[in-house]
Amino acid sequence: MRQIVITAAGGPDKLVVRDAADPEVTAGSLRIRVRASGINFADILARKGLYPDAPKIPCVVGYEVAGTVDAVGDGVEAGWVGKDVLAMTRFGGYADTVVVPLDQVFERPASLSFEQAAAIPVNYLTAWQLLVTMGALSADETVLIHNAGGGVGLAAIDVARHIGARIIGTASAGKHAFLRERGLHEAIDYRTQDWTPEVARLTGDRGVELITDPLGGKHWKKSYAALRSTGRLGMFGISVATESKLFGPLRLLPVALGMPFFHPIALMNSNRSAFGVNLGHMWHETAKLRPWMQAILQGVADGWVRPHVDSVYPFSEAGKAQQHMEQRRNIGKVVLVPD
Numbered sequence: 001m002r003q004i005v006i007t008a009a010g011g012p013d014k015l016v017v018r019d020a021a022d023p024e025v026t027a028g029s030l031r032i033r034v035r036a037s038g039i040n041f042a043d044i045l046a047r048k049g050l051y052p053d054a055p056k057i058p059c060v061v062g063y064e065v066a067g068t069v070d071a072v073g074d075g076v077e078a079g080w081v082g083k084d085v086l087a088m089t090r091f092g093g094y095a096d097t098v099v100v101p102l103d104q105v106f107e108r109p110a111s112l113s114f115e116q117a118a119a120i121p122v123n124y125l126t127a128w129q130l131l132v133t134m135g136a137l138s139a140d141e142t143v144l145i146h147n148a149g150g151g152v153g154l155a156a157i158d159v160a161r162h163i164g165a166r167i168i169g170t171a172s173a174g175k176h177a178f179l180r181e182r183g184l185h186e187a188i189d190y191r192t193q194d195w196t197p198e199v200a201r202l203t204g205d206r207g208v209e210l211i212t213d214p215l216g217g218k219h220w221k222k223s224y225a226a227l228r229s230t231g232r233l234g235m236f237g238i239s240v241a242t243e244s245k246l247f248g249p250l251r252l253l254p255v256a257l258g259m260p261f262f263h264p265i266a267l268m269n270s271n272r273s274a275f276g277v278n279l280g281h282m283w284h285e286t287a288k289l290r291p292w293m294q295a296i297l298q299g300v301a302d303g304w305v306r307p308h309v310d311s312v313y314p315f316s317e318a319g320k321a322q323q324h325m326e327q328r329r330n331i332g333k334v335v336l337v338p339d
Contacts, residue, residue: 002338003060004094004318009049012319017339023099027074030105032085034067035114036312037093037336040122040151041214041237042280044322053280055091062093063280065100066108066117076102084108086117088125090283094318096338103286106293109300112307119151119307119333122279124296125289127155129277130212130234131163133292139164141209144199144226146219148184149175151333152236154308156212157183162304165210168202170195175331182306199226207231214238218258220274229271236277308332314339 001022008014025031043061046054054061066086072078080102088104108117130152131137137160145156148169160167161183168186169179176187186202188195199208207228213220216238224233262274282289299305310330313321316339325334 001097004315005058006047007058012323015318017315022097025071025073025099029073029099029101030069030080031071031099032067033070034065034096036066036118037062038064038118039334044326060092060094064121065093066114088121115309115312115335116307118335119309123151123155126152126279127159128292131159134275135210135232135234137163137165137210142166143210144208145169146213148179149331154332158305178331221260227272231272233274309335
């Protein structure tokens with residue numbers, strides 16, 4: 001098989017395609033010939049040596065794939081062979097062949113291409129956990145989605161639109177027209193204006209009930225301050241870590257120093273809450289993830305889940321693909337396909 005290997009911590013050039021032996025199928029698992037692999041910001045952090053959960057370098061990352069089952073292990077029905085599927089992977093997804101436990105595999109909806117299917121697992125499960133499971137968003141509330149043009153951002157717009165909530169989003173101006181077409185009610189250009197007073201203006205100084213924030217550091221303080229009473233802050237990333245000019249793990253220092261401290265008394269007195277989401281730490285909870293995914297796939301059938309693929313790169317251009325995403329030029333998902 002072919003794999004994209006992080007050979008050392010550093011820039012996009014540290015992603016190298018290498019040959020490896022095909023993985024052997026194991027009991028309770030399926031082997032998938034991959035047609036598309038999703039890229040996530042955690043993959044970029046791992047390549048920079050900033051993602052503590054990643055395997056020791058050299059390693060192969062990747063959390064989601066779509067492809068065709070070509071073999072099954074003991075305890076798995078033979079009828080899976082030949083089926084087109086999408087799957088969640090615990091790393092290893094940057095490869096043209098993966099072995100995945102059965103409970104992390106779902107049949108690919110016929111209405112989706114392989115590239116669209118690979119855009120489903122991480123983005124939509126994260127959005128579901130943020131808005132539905134932990135964010136408890138309702139139709140009479142307002143949600144602020146930071147990085148609304150990213151993969152999770154677009155998924156969150158789909159979910160919030162389905163719920164019927166008012167949706168405000170931050171994104172660069174060039175993405176606003178597309179985001180409004182997707183369902184965003186109010187767009188704020190974070191590059192040319194401070195979003196805080198704009199959110200206050202749009203909400204009559206009341207604030208919003210839910211904020212999804214993948215930025216990290218001092219941005220979480222600003223987001224928490226923009227919450228209305230009963231508001232919830234959902235934190236799910238530290239993408240600003242890539243902007244630091246410091247070297248190696250020191251890049252995380254300014255992010256850590258800027259983070260808020262949530263004291264229980266202050267939370268009680270403000271009637272606000274803060275929670276974290278990290279899908280990579282949910283692999284022991286597939287019994288929870290599967291119903292979420294079934295609801296999302298039903299959303300595909302009903303037409304309100306609309307995965308958007310920004311661009312597709314061959315494995316040999318994985319570095320360019322990550323760079324495109326790191327520079328925030330994408331709207332939606334960036335996907336890799338075997339050469």
